Amino acid sequence: MIKREIKIREDEEYITLNVLLKIADIIPTGGMAKMYLQENFVLVNGEKENRRGRKLYRGDVIEVENKAFIIK
Numbered sequence: 001m002i003k004r005e006i007k008i009r010e011d012e013e014y015i016t017l018n019v020l021l022k023i024a025d026i027i028p029t030g031g032m033a034k035m036y037l038q039e040n041f042v043l044v045n046g047e048k049e050n051r052r053g054r055k056l057y058r059g060d061v062i063e064v065e066n067k068a069f070i071i072k
Contacts, residue, residue, distance in 0.1 A: 003068045008058060015071070017044070018052040020062060024069055040064065 006023065008015055018033030027036050033052035042049050043063040044056065056062065062069045 001063070001066055001068050003070065005072045006069050007072045014055040014057045016052065017042070017049065017054040017056060017062070020056055020069060020071075021052075021064070024064075024067070026064055 004024070006015070006020060017037075018027075018030045021027045021033055021036065022030045027033060030052075037050045037052055041064075043061075044054060045060055056071050058071050060071045062071070
């Protein structure tokens with residue numbers, strides 16, 4: 001499994017799942033997140049997630065398409 005760190009800007013407390021999917025090049029636009037999450041398996045901290053607006057905080061681990069993203 002490929003692991004990658006995603007850094008949140010200093011002035012932000014969290015990012016949303018749809019933003020993560022976009023900046024990780026999983027989907028081309030944030031608007032595609034809803035459909036992508038309905039058709040694909042995404043884990044947030046080991047639990048299946050399908051809410052595109054799920055808030056991701058520092059320390060969260062997201063697994064998708066045999067990749068793991070750690071929020072820093």
